[in-house]
Amino acid sequence: MPELALIEAIRAVLPDPPQRLLRGPGDDAAVVAARPLAVSSIDTVAEGVHFELSTHSAADVGHKALATALSDLAAMGAEPGEALLAFVLPGDFSEESALELARGAAELAAQTGIAVAGGDVVRGRALVVTVAVTGWADGEEELCGRDGARPGELVGVTGELGGAAAGLALLDGRASAMSNRALREDQHEELLRRHRRPEPLLEAGRRLAAFGASAMIDLSDGLASDASHVAAASGLLLRIDLDRVPVAPGTRAVATALGAEPAVFAATGGDDYELLVCSPPDRVDALEQAAEDAGTRLTWLGEVGRGTGLELVAADGEPAHGLGGYEHR
């Protein structure tokens, strides 16, 4: 299959470029009318690490690669702009699969209003998809980094956690021995979807940043790991109450089948792509409303204090044990 013909075919399944894209795919580089601040990030998903083609469709992979990159823009509060897609396709990957991969990304691009501005397609030994995204803002006050937390602030999280990790355990067979009765069919499907098709919370991220979140991060590695990053960047201590972690429906059953404490499982499982936010006390109501307006909800599960690092506290007020048993990537 000639690479150029494949690139043309891929281009045909991408959404039409918007007006701000002065030059799109097909030239040496894309040209975009910029806004004052460019916000950019790159993310790679690799076969055998982030997905298996036995459990993920090519479209799932395309979706997931773009979603994980967009989630970084969400965590900054940036407006989505453009994406560049680079595919490494194994020799036995069909043209049809390559187009399905592109379609998975294209559908999410259309949903989120991001323009696919260019890409690269090469052959290689395993499927790898790398996505670089650029978002935009008009001023720094619209954006939110990891380093802005202050002592006395509340720590919250959007949505529910652990669903993607539970989905992965169902997909890779670790939780396959669990009783079917323990999990409703719709919950089972939803857990798989959480792992295969994460949703970047762009609208929530923008609103939370605009309405006063002091620090934000997307939960890619898991609450415990990512909260540590905010603590380190802000030079403070984050204390999180495990009993307040919102556990995604069906996740309790999967965690129990794996012999794990559900809240610990939810706090350490990766790939949820929910947002962790820090809120000054006087912004709590505004941020709750912002989350609601974006179709999600905030759960407050801890606070920022002086010190360093992360403290996960269980019901008895003691530091939690049994963490770190899940591999982060």
Place this chain on the structure above:
Amino acid sequence: MPELALIEAIRAVLPDPPQRLLRGPGDDAAVVAARPLAVSSIDTVAEGVHFELSTHSAADVGHKALATALSDLAAMGAEPGEALLAFVLPGDFSEESALELARGAAELAAQTGIAVAGGDVVRGRALVVTVAVTGWADGEEELCGRDGARPGELVGVTGELGGAAAGLALLDGRASAMSNRALREDQHEELLRRHRRPEPLLEAGRRLAAFGASAMIDLSDGLASDASHVAAASGLLLRIDLDRVPVAPGTRAVATALGAEPAVFAATGGDDYELLVCSPPDRVDALEQAAEDAGTRLTWLGEVGRGTGLELVAADGEPAHGLGGYEHR
């Protein structure tokens, strides 16, 4: 090896971020003070396709990945801005090799004034490096696409061609049977360097675009292939005289050892990353001066005419044969 520790170590070998980088590596995304036009491109180099670790050092790979992406900015006439680096490292790739890879990219970044704004590091089955670059311009008149050629214009190329393909033939053993006497030691070294360490012609690209080039492309797939892209994008015919193709020193000997016509070899070999430019007749002197000021020289080897596609003409005025025998990637 924990990925986070490796990322920290990689960050330490990167050049310090410039002032325009408001947030650099270490947050969810980088934030840059933008100029009016953002010019962006993504390029991937994969083990077994673009390089072999038996013939390329990790630093060569890091250099090459960034150079190929920057070459796209050169072909647009953009000023280099930021790069995002994504590494897929095989399990047996040492931390030392990963740092050497990063250093190869970091040295070229420092030389070209591009800031490494962020990255991603994952484990995978083969070494893959993807680089997304952003360049900047203040107006469209500073930039030059593939589609601006007009009938009656001259077609020129910077530098000399075929050197990278000759270097590859020496590296992969196809030309190893050739007599050592046919190639001087310094020429041999230079041919290997051309393949391993391509130089993005950023300064030449900026000057050529600014001084009136009507269309431009970087020669990644080879003159024949890339000239066809300009012809297609401009909707015209490019006629190129094979006898005027500037053949890199030492390339004649390698081509002859491979049983190839040197000019055909030079016109079809990839990875030279020289620039092909189209020039209105009244800009020829200015573009020659622009190339010279950037430390290179232009060779005029054809013209733009009405029609479509590419015509490669040999000395006898007949269309050339024997093309297409080299694999393009």
